[in-house]
Amino acid sequence: MMNTFDFLLQGWWIRLMRIVYAFLLIVIVVLSLVPTEESVPGSNLIFGFLAELLLGSADHADKMSHMLAYAAITGVGMLGIIRPLGRFLLLPVSMLLLSGLLELGQGAIAGRTPDMMDFLANLVGVATGAVVAGFLLMLARQQAQRKQPAL
Numbered sequence: 001m002m003n004t005f006d007f008l009l010q011g012w013w014i015r016l017m018r019i020v021y022a023f024l025l026i027v028i029v030v031l032s033l034v035p036t037e038e039s040v041p042g043s044n045l046i047f048g049f050l051a052e053l054l055l056g057s058a059d060h061a062d063k064m065s066h067m068l069a070y071a072a073i074t075g076v077g078m079l080g081i082i083r084p085l086g087r088f089l090l091l092p093v094s095m096l097l098l099s100g101l102l103e104l105g106q107g108a109i110a111g112r113t114p115d116m117m118d119f120l121a122n123l124v125g126v127a128t129g130a131v132v133a134g135f136l137l138m139l140a141r142q143q144a145q146r147k148q149p150a151l
Helices: 011-033 043-055 058-079 084-108 116-147
Strands: none
Touching: 011 058, 011 084, 043 058, 058 084, 058 116, 084 116
């Protein structure tokens, strides 16, 4: 019988998370480097709603999109890595490095400018994704340990 979080430790799930991570990585890099933010249809509507709901103002839609994107990619990436050191140290650090490089790279693109507040929103997203994925993996490992018979 499979417990609630057992699937998080299954090989098929880990492979799926790696595929989703690669897809999200491509999407984030491309969207970070398109000439203008208005190039993504509907993004202001969706993230404006979430910013209004969570932060009280739709003016923060851009920061909400940064936070959610980096939370998603970090969480998915952590669920796709097997070794704990890589999961809890290297992946979040590499996501922050990527975020910083992409933010600086925007300075070379017409219509885009680097923004420290975007980087801070990315940092919050990385931390959020890491905490949520870490919590889910902790629950999965605890359930797996309870299933094993005592010696």
